[in-house]
Amino acid sequence: MAPTIEISKELYAKLEKLAVGFDTPEGVIDRLATNYDSSNVSTDTVNVPQPAASRLDADDQKSFIAKVFADVFGVTPRPFGQKAGRWVGVSDDNDGVQWNVALPRDSAEAYLGVNLEGMKYRDWPIARLLLSEKENLTLIELRDVISAADLITVHLTRDAWQAAARPQIKEKQIGVSGKALAALAEQEWRAMVDEALECLDAAQGFLARGKQEVTLEKSGELVERETSPHLTFRTLIWDSPPTSMEEAMACIEAAQQRLRPVYDWVEGHLLGGVNLGLYDEHESGYWAVTEEKAKDLVGKNIYLHKKQAGPSWHGGLVTAYRVVNYEDKPRVIFTYKPALPQKGVKAPSLKWGPYAEKLLTEDGIHLLHKDPKGLGLWGPAGKNAAE
Structure with a gap:
């Protein structure tokens, strides 16, 4: 005792x-x-040191990061990491797109991640994302408009399954997995998407795990296993742990701001529809909507989402579009029937900028877009904007 x-x-x-x-x-x-x-400390007083980076071993850092993660994201973190794996960490345990913090076992670094696993969840969201990207490589468009693309790495990997376990395999990496988003070429991303889809069962509409031959790292044995793709975006939080909770929270919040457009991009795919772009509180958007693209959107669902605070989105079924001149520049105006947010997704704000077209018809809400260069995304408008 x-x-x-x-x-x-x-x-x-x-x-x-x-x-x-x-x-x-x-x-x-x-x-x-x-x-x-x-010889250095008196018998009367002891100066207790704060936990500095050099004093945090792996278990200490995992405990430290769990506390910081809980404070920043307001959730009870779920630990992850296999004994044989390279990474340990915590996540928000969301069904679908997740925030996580990953710690390499061989260094004091910490990374914030946007994570989408190859799990069923609600109708295989990773399959929906990959199939959408196969048709339209919107990640490449996002790459060109976010400022932190050089600080974000793209990881598309292959998970092999043995019951509930995921043994380490030599074929883990897909394509140029681990490359900076800023340096990711269109053909590289296309090849990664195609290879990732091969991890799923095409005969079931890609809504189930596939089966592939893989090499077990531990034994070198070639075996057939069920497989699924796994998508993660990472950005560095710190090289070594900070000395205070306040500094740690500031580091994670800064990393979250860098990854926010990527999180919204993944989440947008899961809402189902065509991603028109990002917008912020000042109504300044990023993605171009040309007349040619507008034609393809009629009869499809569209959505937009906030750049900073989320999840928040709006959208619906596009019923018509027209091109108008505004300030001597072409604008595309969509008319769409608003869709309600899914359960668990926050409804969007209806506070819009002064250039929103103030039209509200029986057919739906008209949504105004600026010209492709320096695109702005606006709407809904009218009397609802003041509510």
């Missing part, structure tokens, strides 16, 4: 505050005892 040391509530509270990165107050005491130097 372990001996018991009685301390005051005040001292325990101090130890608890210092326990970030150590799990428990006992961890703080153990670290103090380990580092105690009687």
Whole structure:
């Protein structure tokens, strides 16, 4: 039976505050005892160090990141990572697109990720994304308009399944997986999408795992296993852990801002429809909508989503479009029947900029778009804008 040391509530509270990165107050005491130097520390006072990067081993960092993740994302984080795998970390455990933080086992780095696994969830969302990209490589369009594309890496990988386990395989990487988004060429992304779809069962409309021959890393044995694709985007949070919760939260929030357009891009695919683009509070968008593209959108669902705060979107079935001149430049105006957000998806704000076309008809809400150069995305408008 372990001996018991009685301390005051005040001292325990101090130890608890210092326990970030150590799990428990006992961890703080153990670290103090380990580092105690009687020649430099008086017997009357002990200066308790904050958990610096050099003092955080792998378990400490995982505990530290879990606390920070919970504070930033407001969820109870779910740990992940296989014993034989390269990565450990935590995620928000969302069914579909996820936020996660991944920690390489061989370094002190931490990465924020936007993650979509090859799971069934609600009707195989990764299959919908890949099939949509096969028809229209919108990731390449996104690559060209976001400022942090050089700080984001694209990972499209192959998971092999053995019951609920995912053994490590030599064929894990698909194409140029791990390449910076800014450097990803159109033909490279197209090849990755095609190879990723081969991990699914084409006979079932890609709505099931496929079967492929893979090489087990541990034994080198060539075996047939069920497979599925796995898409992740990552950006570096830090090279080594910061010394305070406040600094750690700021680092993760900055990384989240870099990845927000990518998160919205993935989420948009899962809503089902044609992605017209991103917009922010000032109604400045990024993706061009030409008359030629407008013709292809009639009869299809469209959606837009916010650049910063989300998830928030609006959209619906396009019934018509027309081209008008506005400020001596061509504009495409869509008319669409609004669609309601899916369960769990926040409804969009109806606060729009001064250039929105103020039309609300029985056919739906008219949505105004600026010319392809410096595109702006606007709508809905009219009396609803003031509500």
